[in-house]
Amino acid sequence: MVDYKSYKPLILKEIQDLHRIEVYEAGGGYQNLRKALVMKPEEIVGEVKKSGLRGRGGAGFPTGMKWGFVGKAKPRYLAVNGDESEPGSFKDRQIFEFNPHQLIEGCLISCYALDVETCYIYIRGEYAKWIDIVETALAEARQKGYVGKNILGKDFSAEIYVHRGAGAYICGEESALMNSIEGKRAYPRLKPPFPAVVGLWGQPTVINNVETITNIPLIIEIGAEAYSKIGAPDHPGPMLYGLSGHVNKPGIYEYPSGMAITDLIYDIGGGIRGGKKLKAVIPGGSSMPILRADMIEGVTMNADSLKKAGTSIGTAGMIIMDEDTDIVAAIARLTHFYHHESCGQCTPCREGTGWIEHIYKKFLRDEAEPRDIDLLLSLCKQIEQRTICALADGAAWPVRFSIERFREEYEKHCKTPESRGWNYKMKAVSGV
Numbered sequence: 001m002v003d004y005k006s007y008k009p010l011i012l013k014e015i016q017d018l019h020r021i022e023v024y025e026a027g028g029g030y031q032n033l034r035k036a037l038v039m040k041p042e043e044i045v046g047e048v049k050k051s052g053l054r055g056r057g058g059a060g061f062p063t064g065m066k067w068g069f070v071g072k073a074k075p076r077y078l079a080v081n082g083d084e085s086e087p088g089s090f091k092d093r094q095i096f097e098f099n100p101h102q103l104i105e106g107c108l109i110s111c112y113a114l115d116v117e118t119c120y121i122y123i124r125g126e127y128a129k130w131i132d133i134v135e136t137a138l139a140e141a142r143q144k145g146y147v148g149k150n151i152l153g154k155d156f157s158a159e160i161y162v163h164r165g166a167g168a169y170i171c172g173e174e175s176a177l178m179n180s181i182e183g184k185r186a187y188p189r190l191k192p193p194f195p196a197v198v199g200l201w202g203q204p205t206v207i208n209n210v211e212t213i214t215n216i217p218l219i220i221e222i223g224a225e226a227y228s229k230i231g232a233p234d235h236p237g238p239m240l241y242g243l244s245g246h247v248n249k250p251g252i253y254e255y256p257s258g259m260a261i262t263d264l265i266y267d268i269g270g271g272i273r274g275g276k277k278l279k280a281v282i283p284g285g286s287s288m289p290i291l292r293a294d295m296i297e298g299v300t301m302n303a304d305s306l307k308k309a310g311t312s313i314g315t316a317g318m319i320i321m322d323e324d325t326d327i328v329a330a331i332a333r334l335t336h337f338y339h340h341e342s343c344g345q346c347t348p349c350r351e352g353t354g355w356i357e358h359i360y361k362k363f364l365r366d367e368a369e370p371r372d373i374d375l376l377l378s379l380c381k382q383i384e385q386r387t388i389c390a391l392a393d394g395a396a397w398p399v400r401f402s403i404e405r406f407r408e409e410y411e412k413h414c415k416t417p418e419s420r421g422w423n424y425k426m427k428a429v430s431g432v
Contacts, residue, residue: 057209228283232258232302284314287394338395
């Protein structure tokens with residue numbers, strides 16, 4: 001298990017007013033940019049690869065490997081995905097609020113390593129307060145000469161722009177995000193070609209999550225080898241864990257990756273609210289497969305462990321549910337979200353999410369029949385992996401896995417034969 005009790009935060013540092021540039025500089029801020037600018041770009045890419053840093057936005061793809069795919073054409077772009085809209089995920093806004101300069105420094109180092117002159121930080125439109133904070137930090141960095149032309153007197157120039165999101169969950173899908181930046185409707189694009197080759201305005205584009213980019217200065221500071229030894233070997237580095245739901249101390253907590261789910265709930269989170277028992281956990285944002293309480297013993301928050309348990313780490317935003325939770329009602333709420341947020345481009349998603357929500361309403365009215373449970377599973381099968389982006393998968397997984405792991409809860413919401421009346425009994429007898 002990970003030793004977390006002596007850990008000191010590296011991202012959400014316990015320094016008052018760290019969002020102010022003079023405070024950030026006093027703590028060594030922008031020194032890693034200076035260090036990076038005397039390295040060769042390929043050396044920085046190599047360090048990121050050796051560090052084992054994986055994306056913190058959901059898919060967990062190796063960051064250095066993604067950087068290695070970038071095409072040779074110029075200009076190139078960097079897009080930082082801060083469109084944090086998935087239920088249960090609220091970690092990036094902590095970086096915006098408490099440590100925006102480390103994010104900006106990470107953007108600059110990444111731009112230098114990837115030979116990029118323009119970076120966009122795409123922030124969810126509803127995050128008005130946090131957009132203002134990041135724009136203020138950018139203005140401070142530009143005034144100090146960290147952003148703009150000939151940064152720190154070197155032959156390196158980079159501009160960073162904050163792009164206000166278009167107010168839709170789908171904008172967090174990387175290709176929809178690019179369309180949104182270009183001023184188009186945020187429809188996901190077919191792949192291939194992938195953004196690293198054909199991205200913004202048809203040029204090579206690297207897209208990383210806010211937390212991912214904020215880790216880059218740490219790798220430069222302590223080196224890839226030291227970074228790779230933080231937390232779980234398969235998913236190394238510091239991680240921002242979100243605890244929400246029926247827990248005594250909800251919030252964002254920074255600890256090494258590979259934390260035990262039980263430690264996060266009972267030690268860090270202070271246990272289940274009201275002294276009740278744990279019923280279920282969604283470990284990484286609403287789209288990740290749900291786990292029953294009896295499935296989490298020994299499971300840690302890293303890719304390999306969660307995969308063996310039958311789920312994924314996603315954004316590490318844990319949704320915790322107590323013994324009184326109506327699983328059907330909880331998942332019904334998520335189905336409404338995914339139906340509402342479907343962009344409508346793909347028929348399986350556009351129609352399928354609507355039908356799923358319609359059937360859940362029957363369960364909530366206790367009007368569903370046992371066959372409706374299997375109908376939901378059939379709908380999930382018909383929309384999973386049949387669309388341009390993964391929103392349909394995210395809509396189907398909470399349904400499919402909650403039925404597989406809590407089927408008895410769905411059966412309780414079904415009408416009994418006796419409650420269906422004379423007409424149903426006659427049909428049963430006649431075989432109609």
